């Protein structure tokens with residue numbers, strides 16, 4: 759029986775780029791390129807099984823062992839504090855976590871700062887280091903709207919090209935941390951499927 763290595767890929771452009779790396783190192787799975795709604799693909803010849811997960815769920819699959827390895831943004835690892843091994847920085851999906859607000863805004867430091875974000879833990883940790891009192895407003899997307907409608911003073915969010923900020927008259931105020939995609943592994947899998955996982959790590963490293 760083939761022992762599969764299960765790989766969680768984040769649905770979307772980053773996942774497709776990451777898959778291309780796996781394909782280049784001999785872990786291709788041609789059926790994955792068929793454009794359909796299927797989510798799990800396997801190639802028995804090289805013992806690999808891929809599945810497409812929501813990007814923010816990849817670390818959950820890996821942490822719980824449903825996937826042996828996966829590709830995930832550092833933002834997700836920081837936010838969820840996932841108990842996984844971080845094996846490689848893939849140097850793709852580069853962006854930064856930043857505080858942003860309306861252009862030219864003056865922050866009143868005497869008042870509790872209202873912070874809208876998809877990343878409450880990252881925001882909380884950042885402001886706690888600054889000993890700044892904040893009120894977190896947890897949103898699930900389109901965070902940039904919050905300060906425009908006075909739901910919040912600032913946002914803590916991902917900035918990639920800066921276009922979303924620019925087009926909404928917002929600007930980056932402070933950078934919190936740089937983000938990029940990471941190859942992660944389940945801790946038990948890393949022990950029991952060490953040969954396959956290390957083979958992948960070494961070969962991917964050779965491409966970076």
Ligand code: PRP
Pocket residue numbers: 898899900901902915916917918919920921922923
């Ligand atoms: C992300 C992020 C910003 C945007 C930044 O949103 O939350 O809104 O991308 O990219 P930019 O600097 O290149 O404009 P995403 O597209 O994931 O959608 P969301 O609003 O649902 O979070």
